[in-house]
Amino acid sequence: MYDKLFSVEGRIVAVTGGMGQLGRQFSLALLNRNARVAILDPAAEKEKLPEHFQAFKENNKLLLIITDVTKRESLEKALEIIVETWDEVPYGLINNAALDSPPSAALEETGPFEIFPPESWDRVMDVNVKGVFLACQVFGAEMAKSGRGSIINIGSTYGMVSPDHRIYEYKSENGGNPFFKPVVYSASKSALVNFTKYLAVYWGKSGVRTNLMVLGGVFNHQEQEFLDGYCSRVPMGRMAREDEYNGTVIYLMSDASSYVTGAAIILDGGWTAW
Numbered sequence: 001m002y003d004k005l006f007s008v009e010g011r012i013v014a015v016t017g018g019m020g021q022l023g024r025q026f027s028l029a030l031l032n033r034n035a036r037v038a039i040l041d042p043a044a045e046k047e048k049l050p051e052h053f054q055a056f057k058e059n060n061k062l063l064l065i066i067t068d069v070t071k072r073e074s075l076e077k078a079l080e081i082i083v084e085t086w087d088e089v090p091y092g093l094i095n096n097a098a099l100d101s102p103p104s105a106a107l108e109e110t111g112p113f114e115i116f117p118p119e120s121w122d123r124v125m126d127v128n129v130k131g132v133f134l135a136c137q138v139f140g141a142e143m144a145k146s147g148r149g150s151i152i153n154i155g156s157t158y159g160m161v162s163p164d165h166r167i168y169e170y171k172s173e174n175g176g177n178p179f180f181k182p183v184v185y186s187a188s189k190s191a192l193v194n195f196t197k198y199l200a201v202y203w204g205k206s207g208v209r210t211n212l213m214v215l216g217g218v219f220n221h222q223e224q225e226f227l228d229g230y231c232s233r234v235p236m237g238r239m240a241r242e243d244e245y246n247g248t249v250i251y252l253m254s255d256a257s258s259y260v261t262g263a264a265i266i267l268d269g270g271w272t273a274w
Contacts, residue, residue, distance in 0.1 A: 155193065157214060234270060
């Protein structure tokens, strides 16, 4: 009974930014449970696909589509390819594509708020907000016409609360330039909170559910000083493993979440619980 409740078998899910660290995890988790996945990414077909994905591609369970989420025509073409290949409108959409500035980013991206470059603001907003907006317009509209579907927007704790800039102080203490988590990342991720609720209401009676996964930081071999500072702020005392969000993806793409829409599900090891 529970296997059926959480089943995603046969469902088509489009994953933007699917070639990234988390995008690959979401895609593989769905593929391993017999879903069909279309990875929409500028790097699709350009980067070497991990070996464990090859069998899914050969068995027509995985599509790789070069896509620019900031261009409506690119998303429309991706949808056309999916429908032509599988003769069905996708059941799910995961808006995972996003730009961020890690601790190793260039100075102009991570300097003081007062001099943050407007062109950087536009570039990040274009992907993190406009890209989600356009993907929902293109894919969500067709899902609503078919009377079913699930949209997952990928948010961040920094879209719910301010970044704690203290965890980056080690950079200036070690003689480097001060680091500030860029304002545009927080602004872009906070925009998704109400955008998700808006669509949940708008498509509430059309069978399309829209939810937000609010993610904490993911371990990716960051600098030890950063890890020490970050983990000291997390009640669980560590960053997330890259596979720890997969269960929520399966939940939201399955019938187990059939009455869940407009929710912001916080997955941050307790960061926002302090």
